[in-house]
Amino acid sequence: MMSFDSWLSSLSYAAGMVLVFSGPAMAEMQRLDDSDLAAVSGQSGITLEMDVEMAADRISYFDDGNGIHLEDFRIGSATDSGGGAFHRVRVNVSDDAALNLDYLVDDRRVEFGDVRLAGAPGLSMGGVFFDHTLEGSLRIRPGGALGGPGYTFDTAYTMTGGRLGYRTNGNEIFLDNMTLDVEALGVTLDVVGETLRLEAPRIVGSYDIGAIRYSGNPLNHGHSRDVTTGAALPSYGSVSGAFDLASTTNINAGGRSGEGLRVDHVTTINSAHFIYRDDGNALALREISGHYRVNDLRLDVTDDWQGRPALGLTLGAMEGEINIGAIEMGGSGRSLGEVNISFLLEGREFGGRPYTNSLYLQGGGHPDAGGQGLRLATEWSLKLADLSYTEDGNRVIFSGLQSWGRGDITVNVTRDEVRNGTRFYDGLRVGFEDIRAGYRINGIRVGDDEAPLQGGTELLLALGFYPAYEFELDGHMTLGAGGASGEGVTVNSDIKIRNGRAALIAAPYDDGAGEVSQKGLWLSDLSYDGHIRDMTVDVTEQGLAFNTAESWSTLDVGNLRLGDKDSGQSFGRFVIQTYETRSGLTIVPGGSGEVCAGGVGATATACTASGGMWQDRGDEGVTVRMKQIFAKAEGNSRKNAFTWETNRETDGSGLAINNTGTRLVLNDIHTSDGGDFDSDGIDDNTFGVRTDVSVDVYQTRVVKKVDGPDALGVSGFRGDEKIMDATAVAGYRYESAPSSADLENRPLGFAVRAQSRFKELSINNVDLVHPVGGAQTAVYGVHMQNFDIKANLTATPIP
Numbered sequence: 083m084m085s086f087d088s089w090l091s092s093l094s095y096a097a098g099m100v101l102v103f104s105g106p107a108m109a110e111m112q113r114l115d116d117s118d119l120a121a122v123s124g125q126s127g128i129t130l131e132m133d134v135e136m137a138a139d140r141i142s143y144f145d146d147g148n149g150i151h152l153e154d155f156r157i158g159s160a161t162d163s164g165g166g167a168f169h170r171v172r173v174n175v176s177d178d179a180a181l182n183l184d185y186l187v188d189d190r191r192v193e194f195g196d197v198r199l200a201g202a203p204g205l206s207m208g209g210v211f212f213d214h215t216l217e218g219s220l221r222i223r224p225g226g227a228l229g230g231p232g233y234t235f236d237t238a239y240t241m242t243g244g245r246l247g248y249r250t251n252g253n254e255i256f257l258d259n260m261t262l263d264v265e266a267l268g269v270t271l272d273v274v275g276e277t278l279r280l281e282a283p284r285i286v287g288s289y290d291i292g293a294i295r296y297s298g299n300p301l302n303h304g305h306s307r308d309v310t311t312g313a314a315l316p317s318y319g320s321v322s323g324a325f326d327l328a329s330t331t332n333i334n335a336g337g338r339s340g341e342g343l344r345v346d347h348v349t350t351i352n353s354a355h356f357i358y359r360d361d362g363n364a365l366a367l368r369e370i371s372g373h374y375r376v377n378d379l380r381l382d383v384t385d386d387w388q389g390r391p392a393l394g395l396t397l398g399a400m401e402g403e404i405n406i407g408a409i410e411m412g413g414s415g416r417s418l419g420e421v422n423i424s425f426l427l428e429g430r431e432f433g434g435r436p437y438t439n440s441l442y443l444q445g446g447g448h449p450d451a452g453g454q455g456l457r458l459a460t461e462w463s464l465k466l467a468d469l470s471y472t473e474d475g476n477r478v479i480f481s482g483l484q485s486w487g488r489g490d491i492t493v494n495v496t497r498d499e500v501r502n503g504t505r506f507y508d509g510l511r512v513g514f515e516d517i518r519a520g521y522r523i524n525g526i527r528v529g530d531d532e533a534p535l536q537g538g539t540e541l542l543l544a545l546g547f548y549p550a551y552e553f554e555l556d557g558h559m560t561l562g563a564g565g566a567s568g569e570g571v572t573v574n575s576d577i578k579i580r581n582g583r584a585a586l587i588a589a590p591y592d593d594g595a596g597e598v599s600q601k602g603l604w605l606s607d608l609s610y611d612g613h614i615r616d617m618t619v620d621v622t623e624q625g626l627a628f629n630t631a632e633s634w635s636t637l638d639v640g641n642l643r644l645g646d647k648d649s650g651q652s653f654g655r656f657v658i659q660t661y662e663t664r665s666g667l668t669i670v671p672g673g674s675g676e677v678c679a680g681g682v683g684a685t686a687t688a689c690t691a692s693g694g695m696w697q698d699r700g701d702e703g704v705t706v707r708m709k710q711i712f713a714k715a716e717g718n719s720r721k722n723a724f725t726w727e728t729n730r731e732t733d734g735s736g737l738a739i740n741n742t743g744t745r746l747v748l749n750d751i752h753t754s755d756g757g758d759f760d761s762d763g764i765d766d767n768t769f770g771v772r773t774d775v776s777v778d779v780y781q782t783r784v785v786k787k788v789d790g791p792d793a794l795g796v797s798g799f800r801g802d803e804k805i806m807d808a809t810a811v812a813g814y815r816y817e818s819a820p821s822s823a824d825l826e827n828r829p830l831g832f833a834v835r836a837q838s839r840f841k842e843l844s845i846n847n848v849d850l851v852h853p854v855g856g857a858q859t860a861v862y863g864v865h866m867q868n869f870d871i872k873a874n875l876t877a878t879p880i881p
Contacts, residue, residue: 127172127173127174127175127182128172128173128174129170129171129172129173130169130170130171130172130173131168131169131170132166132168132169133165133166133167133168133169134157134158134166134167134168134169134190135157135158135159135165135166135167136156136157136158137155137156137157137158138155138156139153139154139155140152140153140155141155141194142200143383144200144383145337145340145341145342145382145383145384146337146339146340146341146342146382146383146384148199148200148201148382148383148384148391149199149200149201149383150197150198150199150200150383150393151196151197151198151199151200152194152196152197153194153195153196153197153198154193154194154195154196154209155193155194156191156192156193156194157190157191157192157193158190158191159189159190159191160189160190160191160213160214160243160245160304161189167187167188167189167190167191168186168187168188168189169185169186169187169188169190170185170186171183171184171185172184172185176221178223179223179224180221180222180223181221181222181223182219182220182221182222183219183220183221183222184218184219185216185217185218185219185220186216186217187214187215187216187217188215189213189215189243190213190214190215190216191211191212191213191304192211192212193209193210193211193212194209194210195209196208196209196454197209197210197445198445199383199391199392199393199444199445200391201385201391202390202391202444202445202446204453205444205445205446205453205457206445206446206453206454206455207443207444207445207454207455207456208248208249208250208445208447208454208455208456208495209248209249209250209454210246210247210248210249211245211246211247211249211256211303211304212244212245212246212247213243213244213245213246213304214241214242214243214244214245214260215241215242215243215244216239216240216241217239217240217242218237218238218239218240219236219237219238219239220235220236220237221235221236221237222234222235223235223236226270226271226272226279227270227272227279227281228272228274230272231273232270232271232272232273233270233271234268234269234270234271235266235269235270235271236266236267236268236269237264237265237266237267237269238264238265238266238267239262239263239264240261240262240263241260241261241262241263242261243259243260244257244259244260244261244262245257245258245259245260245304245306246260247304248495249303249454249495250447250451250452250454250455250456250494250495250496251451251452251453251454251455251494251495251496252298252299252300253296253297253298253300253494253495253496253497254296254297254302254303254495255294255295255296255297255495255509255510255563256294256295256297256304257291257293257294258291258292258293258294258295258306258317259290259291259292259293259306260289260290260291260292261289261290262287262288262289262290263287263288263289264285264286264287265285265286265287266282266284266285266286267283267284268282268283268284269281269282269283274332276334276335277332277333277334278332278333278334279330279331279332279333280330280331280332280333281329281330281331282327282328282329282330283328284326284327284328284352285325285326285327285328285329286324286325286326286327287324287325288322288323288324288325289321289322289323289324290320290321290322291320291321291322292320293306293314293317293318293319293320293569294317294318294319294320294321294563295314295315295316295317295318295563296315296316296317296318296495296508296509296510296562296563297315298496298497298498298508302315315563316562316563316564317563317564317568317569318561318563318564318569318570318571319358319359319360319361319569319570319571319621320358320359320569321356321357321358321359322357322359323354323355323356323357324353324354324355325351325353325354326351326352326353326354327349327350327351327352327354328349328350328352329347329348329349329350330347330348331345331346331347331348332345332346332347333345334346336380337380337381337382337384337394338380338382338384338394338396339382339384340382341382342380342381342382342383342384343380343381343382344378344379344380344381345376345379345380345381346376346377346378346379347375347376347379348373348374348375348376349373349374349375350372350373351370351371351372351373351404352371353369353370353371354370354371355367355368355369355370356370358621359569359621360565360568360569360570360620360621360622361565361567361568361569361570361620361621363411363412363413363620363621363622363623364410364411364415364621365409365410365411365621365626366408366409366410366411366415367406367408367409368406368407368408368409368410369405369406369407369408370404370405370406370407371404371405371407372402372403372404372405373402373403374400374401374402374403374404375400375401375402376397376400377397377398377399377400377401378397378398378399379395379396379397379398380394380395380396380397380398381393381394381395382394382396384442386442386444386459387459387461388459390442390444390459391444392442392443392444392459393442393443393444394440394441394442394443395440395441395442395443396438396439396440396441397427397438397439397440398428399426399427399428399429399439400425400426400427400428400439401425401426401427401428402424402425403422403423403424403425404422404423405420405421405422406420406421406422407420408420409421409671410671411621411625411626411669411671412621412622412623412624412625412670412671413622413623413624414671416671416672416701416702417671417701417702418473418671418702418703418704419471419472419473419474419702419703419704419779420471420472420473421469421470421471421472422469422470422472423467423468423469423470424467424468425464425466425467426464426465426466426467427439427462427463427464427465428463428465429463429465430463430465432463432484432486432520433486433520433552437461437462437463437486437487437488438461438463439461439462439463440459440460440461441458441459441460442458442459442460443456443457443458444456444457444458444459445457446492447492447493447494447513448492448494448504448511448513448558449502450501450502450503450504450506451492451494451496451501451504451506451511452494452501454494455492455493455494456492456493456494457490457491457492457493458490458491458492458493459489459490460487460488460489460490460491461487461488462485462486462487462488463485463486464483464484464485464486464521465484466482466483466484467483467484467485468480468481468482468483468531469483471779472779473673473700473702473703473778473779474699474700474701474702474703474778474779474780476778476779476780476781476830477528477529477530477779477830478526478527478528478779478830478832479526479527479528479530479531479533480523480526480539480542481523481524481525481526481527481535482522482523482524482525482535482590482591482592483521483522483523483524484521484522484524485519485520485521485522486519486520486521487517487518487519487520488517488518488519489514489515489516489517489518489519489555490513490514490515490516490517491512491513491514491515491517492511492512492513492514492515492558493510493511493512493513494510494511494513495509495510495511496508496509496511496560506560507560507562507574508560508562508563508572509560509561509562509563509572509574510560510561511558511559511560512558512559512560512561513557513558514555514556514557514558514577515556516554516556517554517555517556518553518554518555519552519553519554519555520550520551520552520553521550521551522549522550522551522585522588522591522600523539523542523549523550523588524590524591524592525539525590526539526541528806528829528830528831528878529806529830533813534794534812534813535590535593535594539588540586540587540588541832541877543586548584548585548586549585549586549587549588549602550583550584550585550588550591550600550602551582551583551584551585552581552582552583552584553579553580553581553582553583553584553608554579554580554581554582555577555578555579556577556578556580557575557576557577557578558575558576558577559573559574559575559577560573560574560575561573562574564618565618565619565620566618566620566627566629567620569620570618570619570620570621571618571619571620572616572617572618572619573614573616573617573618573619574614574615574616574617575612575613575614576612576613577610577611577612577613578609578610578611578612579608579609579610579611580609581607581608581609582605582607582608582609582610583604583605583606583607583608583647583648584604584605584608585600585602585603585604585605585647586602586603586604586605587602587603588600588601588602589601589602599646599647600647601645601646601650602645602647603642603643603644604641604642604643604644604646604647604650605639605642606639606640606641606642606643606647606648606650606652607639607640607641608637608638608639608640609636609637609638609640610635610636610637610638611635611636612633612634612635612636613633613634613635614630614632614633615630615631615632615633616630616631616632617629617630617631617633618630622668624668624670625668625669625670625671626668626669627666627667627668627669628666628667628668629664629665629666630662630664630665630666631663631664632662632663633660633661633662633665634659634660634661634662634719634720635659635660636657636658636659636719637657637658637659638655638656638657638740639655639656639657639658640655640738640740641653641654641655641738642654642655642656652738653728654726654727654728654729654730654743655725655726655727655728655730655738655740655743656724656725656726656727657723657724657725657727658723658724658725659719659721659722659723659724660712660722661712661713661715661716661720661721661722662710662711662712662713663711663713663767664711664768665708665709665710665711665770666708666709667706667707667708667709668706668707669704669705669706670704670705670706670707671702671703671704671705672701672702672703672704672705672776673699673700673702673703673704673705673776673777673778673833673835674699674703674705674776674778674833674835675698675699675700675701676696676697676698676699677696677697677698677699677833677835677874678692678694678695678696678697678874679694679695679696679697679782679833679874679876680693680694680695680874681693681694681695682694683696695783697780697833699778699780699833700778700780702778703776703777703778703779704776704777705774705775705776705777706774706775706776706777707772707773707774708771708772708773708774708775709769709770709771709772710753710770710771710772710773711753711767711768711769711770711771712751712752712753712770712771712843713752713767714750714752714767715749715750715752715846721749721750722750722751722752723747723748723749723750723751724747724748724751725745725746725747725748726745726746727740727741727743727744727745727746728743728744729743729744730742730743731743731853741853742853743853744850744851744852744853745849745850745851746848746849746850746851747848747849747850747851747857748845748848749845749846749847749848749849750845750846750847751843751844751845751846752767752843752844752846753767753769753770753771753840753841753842753843753844754766754767754841754842754844755767755768755769755841755842756841756842756867769840769841770840771838771839771840771843772838772839772840773836773837773838773839774836774837774838775834775835775836776834776835776836777832777833777834778832778833779830779831779832779833780830780831780833780876781828781829781830781831782828782829782830782831782833782876782878783803783828784803784804784828784829784878785800785801785802785803785804786798786799786800786801786802786803786804786816787800788800794812795812796810796811796812796814796815796816797816798815798816798818799816799818801818802816802817802818803816803817803818803820803824803828804816804828804829805817805820805824805827805828806827806828806829806830807827814829829878830878831876831877831878832876832877832878833875833876834873834874834875834876834877835872835873835874836872836873836874837870837871837872837873838869838870838871839869839870839871840866840868840869841867841868842865842866842867842868843865843866843867843869844863844864844865844866845861845863845864846862846863847859847861847862847863848860848861848862848864
């Protein structure tokens with residue numbers, strides 16, 4: 083039986099819930115007559131119905147004297163800016179002494195126009211609005227997981243008509259037509275010492291976001307269609323998914339310094355899936371499972387490391403593991419394979435400097451974009467992560483990923499205009515200011531986590547990913563709504579990198595004897611200036627398609643070094659300029675399929691007869707189809723060119739001075755179709771260089787090159803085949819006559835099938851430039867026509 087004190091406490095809680103739903107409602111009080119009173123039953127509980135409209139100029143929170151303000155706060159109707167939102171709450175006590183609330187909230191908007199910090203009143207973080215209709219139930223029972231004064235909650239609700247948006251300077255991005263179903267039973271709330279503990283043994287639900295929309299017209303606020311034209315606002319696409327989770331959250335008072343809040347949290351993902359749709363074509367992450375733990379997350383109103391007022395989130399540590407059972411895309415729903423990542427975010431030292439994990443939210447964004455926006459002073463320390471890719475049962479692990487960095491990230495919703503001298507584009511603009519960061523990978527493990535660490539991270543270069551990279555970054559990337567047609571994403575970006583050091587080939591930084599400076603082949607003293615205009619990203623019937631209207635860049639490598647990234651011997655300076663128009667890239671699920679490796683033949687019999695090895699590489703894997711149209715030069719900054727400079731003069735500090743040595747220049751490299759087929763007076767350039775690369779994780783035949791022990795001391799004879807063996811000390815052995823069982827344990831590697839072709843590739847001139855004599859053209863007018871090059875290889879990591 084519920085005690086009077088417990089019942090009163092629960093009723094007080096229910097009243098609090100009602101106030102949360104209603105706010106201070108204005109209503110005229112009237113006397114109930116006898117007929118009204120006759121309809122009231124104690125067993126029926128209490129029903130409250132009201133139209134709620136609430137507004138406040140400012141809601142403030144203070145922490146150690148530092149304040150954060152929510153301004154222009156409003157609760158009311160989503161469709162009528164001057165009306166209230168309908169609320170109905172039924173409250174009753176059931177026979178088991180539980181307090182039950184059934185509620186309906188219809189057409190409600192919760193909104194605040196600005197978020198400001200008291201220490202920086204001139205800067206705003208922007209506004210947020212949330213429209214929804216909500217129907218559900220909440221059941222409260224006395225006694226938590228530990229009994230005593232705690233509570234147990236059962237809740238289930240459905241949200242429809244949802245719209246969640248972020249707004250800066252009259253422009254907004256919002257999630258439109260949201261639905262959400264959630265059920266959480268047996269949720270407990272307890273006070274354990276000085277800790278408020280919330281445990282949810284199971285939370286299940288599903289969600290659907292009909293569109294992610296953008297508006298650059300202030301009059302469209304909160305509307306799905308343009309109020310002037312009636313057309314639907316452009317969409318990035320739609321999202322749906324489902325989840326089954328369990329979590330525990332501990333909340334304590336006290337920030338990193340003085341007042342504030344501490345949160346410790348654990349979540350287990352029993353199952354989940356996520357689907358992104360673009361005009362009906364899906365990119366799906368399926369069979370998601372995993373867990374993560376957040377330790378010592380502090381929330382403070384404080385200052386960042388530059389003394390700027392901020393809302394600070396500082397993290398002690400976060401660890402976890404996420405597994406995605408299948409990544410599907412395209413009309414066929416084929417899978418790329420399975421991905422797993424384990425990670426540990428925790429403070430440590432990189433390059434002689436300590437890094438932590440912290441995020442300081444500030445107002446303002448980019449200074450030229452207007453008064454509203456977000457500035458995130460960010461520092462991160464990824465102490466360790468392993469990323470694995472499994473394809474048709476074969477697994478490769480990129481082991482020992484570490485990353486670190488610090489700098490400012492700005493967020494604004496912008497429109498297409500030049501404002502205060504800065505060019506902006508339609509969409510969500512993410513800016514980078516003085517980001518100083520880096521990452522590195524230790525090596526590759528093949529098969530399982532206990533396999534020996536091997537080299538081979540340079541295989542990532544085919545995907546445009548360096549095995550190790552340190553850099554300083556400025557620039558922006560703006561994500562606009564709408565793709566090549568209909569839904570999708572349009573990207574405009576300007577990126578500058580300075581003081582870069584990127585590895586083409588890198589040895590492990592820790593081979594088991596402790597961390598050392600990585601050796602390899604390095605692009606040192608690197609700078610990069612890259613620009614992309616109107617690159618559309620779409621999920622199509624074939625896969626994930628990237629099509630770029632125009633792009634140009636300059637990669638200036640001050641020294642190509644061998645050995646140490648700072649002091650290794652230099653091959654000289656290299657400058658690569660690119661200028662492309664109407665280029666494209668499509669990522670297609672599925673690799674090579676059936677292949678004749680080392681021979682020629684379309685069948686297994688024909689392949690074997692030619693001396694080749696017939697391989698069925700399975701259904702999974704990835705194929706990348708590229709079309710690169712190299713345009714003719716349009717000035718000195720927009721062209722395709724290659725420069726190699728040696729024998730440069732040095733300054734007083736011994737540093738090489740660019741453009742003082744001898745240079746070899748391949749100038750104005752461009753493609754064409756070999757003629758003017760549309761009779762416009764200009765050679766057509768629509769084919770470009772087309773390259774298809776299919777990548778699988780697959781077994782291959784590896785033979786020993788010389789007699790005797792190898793680098794790991796494993797002995798064998800020239801021509802012996804390498805066989806993986808978990809019982810062997812080094813994880814493998816050599817066999818002169820492998821059995822059929824041995825052949826099932828051949829080494830795994832990246833199996834690559836590639837084809838590259840073009841109609842015509844031209845170099846306008848090849849110059850030799852002497853620091854005294856100037857440029858002399860050595861070759862003028864190089865033309866290469868009708869190339870079709872095919873390659874089929876398997877690269878295995880070398881110990």
